[in-house]
Amino acid sequence: MKVGLRLFQVSLWIVVGVLGSVGGGAFPAMAQEEPGSDEGLALSDVLEAQPDDLQPALSAPSAEIPQLHELEQPATTIEDWVAQIEASLVQITNVRVEATDTGLQVILETENGVLEVPETQSVGNALIADIPNATIAEEFSQAEPIDGIALMSVSRLPGGRVRVAITGTDAPPVAEVRTEAQGLVLAVTLGDADAVTEEDAIQVVVIGEQDEGYNPSSASTATRTDTPLRDIPQSIQVIPQRVIEDQGVTGLQDAVRNNAPGVTTSANYAGTGQGEFIIRGFQQNNNFRNGFRAGRFGYIADLADVERIEVLRGPASVLFGQLQPGGIVNLVTEQPLSEPTYNIEFTGGQFSFYRPELDFSGPLTENGELLYRLNVAYQNAGSFRDEVNSERFFIAPVLQWNISENTTLTVDFSYLYNDPVFDRGLVALSDGSLVLPINRFLGYPSLDDYIEEQVRAGYRFEHRFNENWELRNAFSFSSVLQTGFHSDFAGRLIDDRFVPREYLDSEFLNEEYGLQTDLIGRFSTGSLQHQLLAGFDLNRSTDSYVSRFAPLPPLDIFDPNYDVSTPSETESGYFQTVFNNNLGIYIQDQITVLENLKLLVGGRLDFTEQEQNFFGEEGSQSDTAFSPRIGIVYQPIEPISLYASFSQSFFPVIGRSRTNETFRPERGTQYEIGVRADITDNLSATLAAYDITKTNVLTTDLNDPNFSIQVGEQRSQGIELTLTGEILPGWNIYAGYTYTDARVTEDNDIPEGDILRSVPEHGANLWTTYEIQTGNFRGLGFGLGLIFVDEREAELPNSNFQVPGYVRTDVALFYQRERWRAAINIRNLFDVEYYETAQNRNAVYPGAPLNVTASLSYTF
Template sequence: MSRFLSSSQPINVLLPPARRLAMATLLLSCPLAAQAQDDAAQTDTVVVTATALKVAMPLAETPRSVSSVSREELDERNVQSLDETFRYRSGVLSGHFGADNNTDWLKVRGFDQATYLNGLRLYSPGYYQWTPEPYGLESVDVFKGPASILYGEAPSGGIVNAVSKRPTAEKRGEIEIQAGNRNHRQFGIDTSGPVTESGDVRYRFVGLYKERDGDLNDTDNERVYFAPSLEWDISDDTQLTLLASYQKDDGTPENPFKLAYGTLEDTPYGKVDPETNYGASDYDKDEHTQFGIGYEFQHQLDDTWKFEQNFRYSHLDLDLRSTYLMSYRNDDRTAYRGHLQRDGEIDSFTIDNRMVGKWYTERTENTLLFGVDYQDLSLDGKEYDNYTYDTVDIFNPDTTATPVPDSQLIGRQIDKQQLGVYVQDQLRIDDRWVLLGSVRHDSADVKNTNQDTDVTVDETQSKTSFSGGLMYLGDNGVSPYLSYTESFRPQAQTDAQGAVFEEIEGKQWEAGVKYAPSS
């Protein structure tokens, strides 16, 4: 839960752990309702998430490996980027390429992750990275292992699902000011509450401005972010939530890669300062804009069935120039420097339709989910890659670079449409056993066009995925489980000989034990 303070509370100073950057946080409050203060002081002993099963279910009763990071923990650790979220979760490696101001580096069980926002896919092909702002999130979940059964395209390691802040029934407000090392400055505002006297319409507005220097000399990033949302109880059985966000980053990209020569190894000229930037800071740039708008709709049809629909349209615009150290030239002082450039945009929309039925007998509770989702992605851009673009003096690097002529930029177009149909059934017997079974079929049409070589790869790839699980719920909070899951990732790339890569599939058996101590 976010830090919402009443006007009678003292100013709160947040001191993150020593390994994190030193940063002071000052919270100035707005007048709040008494109930908001009471709610903020409460902590739940049971974490409920919909990431694993697409229906709300306590993590301790889910026969799959899922970890969740709450808003409270994001605040306590002062998380500044998505890849900082899971630094204290098993099976997740984050920030493995060092600090980066335009990419979230995460690996789940050894594989690159797929990122979702509110259960819908965020596309990040190549350097076109959608980077969620942590200040606008209520929680972040990580599903470990193959997850195609409910989400379609997914790597074998798992997925990350970020959940946006939502409107609240009670009036709340927060103003946050931060200052810290590396010229970190941040101003945030988070306000929400009812719009109407009856409370059937509620709003929330989250806004943020922050800027900060990078770990390397002459690198920085400036961000503007705001996310309005509106929730409307159309009737007792029907609810609509509108969600939107806008984020603009402008900075100098950070490439922390160094050679062993001059860092680990001694040289006739000494060693290199760890903050040395081998990029061309006078030339490099990273202009990144992303915005999305969508909704979540749900309608209770009767005592058994509920219809749910999620939709989001997303747009990402990127203009990136980045130079980086590549390889040693074996002449004591110089190294090759690579150069990449991306200038293009992504348009995508995703829709997920679900029917959820729940019914009971004397000994059982049954939850049936079936749905249809559709994903559409279009990328249109220009790119350039040269791993020996120029040379740089390791001990006295030049901050300039020669611009790449437009004639050398290669046009790239990627189009993808994917349709998925899935069914999942969860059976709970005698409040002791949980049985889970799922099946999904995906069909993906992916087209990748390289305008320089005039080569187009157009592939239709399909896959039927299966999943199952069994869990025993012990009286002492110890619950062993066994699960099987599969994953599927369509491909539209070729090797050097022009052969098309096949889709990537993953399979996993997992046995484990969950422990949920009583409160």
């Protein structure tokens, strides 16, 4: 562990060095005198001198050569660096709008420096001009400056840019841009009235504003409403598409592990990228997609159509029903765009990896009533693991019908086919050691015919009655099928050398049906302002599993022989079917007491029914549970939000006690406090502390060991810190740290104090990029990532087997100009041997060694 911490410290120094070198190359640190000035010879003259000219320069009197103390020194503090960066940007000090005979002119005044003449584009009926290498002292906005212009605004964008947006009432305006002594002038005339409608323009402007880079300001998972993060009294982390793209990630597990410290996976189910997430110490049995249950541990998520990933930490039963108390991961998918947009991308790399991908979107009708989006991806890859490869195909079309100004209907569908080699990873010896090379395959590849298919379909209907009330109704269906024969483990390691294997022909089917209806209203009662959410959802899930098996020869882990014949006969194995029905009725009120004081009060009543057939033995039970949440947010000053909250969760426990009574649901209770600080407009930090207790945990009944009793208790306490956004123009950061103490506090079998499985005590991540903003290398960027995961217990009760901690370093180089983007991503730069997770000592999943991928994309 000391070695891991030392590597982490070394990697941090690398960050400082890389960013320092980038800063030194991109930002002027010395004052250079103009050639020919009376003050003496400029430094640039010496550097640019030809050999014949060098001697006179060197022989010049010392008074004519600038001395070190006369040069402006490089920045030595962050404050100095910020000052230098801001000084390099041309500042717009004033915006003047004047009516003319043909329209209006917009004058952007500056004190020092000349603004670059930007290119303009029409988006809907809005004229957009993005000015590079600029900033503005105070953002400007004016509604209806003249007839025919609905809105005119000048705003600051990330990356040292300023956007001028002029929205026409009936058509996109036209502008001639020129530089004059008074500043940059946009001479605007009204456009052709046969363009798009005002409603379309408003939608386009909103979409543009939602591109917030590394620092999204709002999320929907925590409240089912689009609520600013600063107003949510619970920790929620948003992983935006920009971060995922810069890291070159294509799988859900990698995206979450890279960016949500402390969140691990319980497994990597046979190398397929599946596995349930462990959040705040507790294993979650469901992932979510657009607010619907997307499947259990068998869920594979391709990120081709994902806009962002929202990680809600803490109990979520108040809106999502039966769940473990640690939190949930919700994927928010891309939606159709009102302007034609086409993107194609190809990625290739080590281990025979290649992946073409396309993303097309736009209107299907001239009036824009019908919009579409289509995401398609194909992936074929080998592996650093012997005998292992995979193939995947994914397609996701979306259709949106804008029925009227206030009514939309969106229909979506997706299909995923995945064909991997079933790979259970490595094994640990009886003393807990991991001695096998990470490429060793411990199965029989000739017996592999395992595949997975996922089908998803649904709709979302939204209707606004007026500005204050709206109705949402949505339906989702998902089917996850895993089938085919393969070799699997059949027991623990024998004599620390032979791993038992069996031939397994199985079929697992998970089907999820979900129906949600929400009514959202905004109103006032006296001085209190309310945003009310009331609704219900219906969920039905079916899990069925059936298998047949045959014994196989044990495999020698040190000298494997993969030559084996297919068994001619199989025996009946496991059989189980579980039906789960749930009705949830919920209400939530977001109350603005004062401008800087907000309350969140909500509750949900759930009615659940479970039916199961286990080897022909049928059983059923029903439960009722109420899950409350109360939170308060206080903002002493505008950039700071202090919050505190109380929330509960529930999760049904199937079975009966010694007295033939059904078990009560497990209950989770959390207390959380935190602070969110908007350090700048583009940089935010969040600090949270929590305490979760889970009760009604099953343990052995001491009066009869053949039965269980609900006296077990588990507790998790911790601290979480995140920092996201843009530090300086072009310099982004996405970082976090977590401390988690998750233990058994009461149990009849497990010793009190044992650490919960796969939970690191410490976890940290850092991903930072810098993109050059000006000059010939504008658009060239660099990225550096550090991931630290502490040692984890692999079994409960704890044993002599722990998964070692590690520090992994990733780097990236990218270049984007106009419609092109090229990138090289190197993962595990220092070729560290590490293990991502362990299901138990018989299934340990190693991480990949150093590997390189390159991608090229084009948008048109």
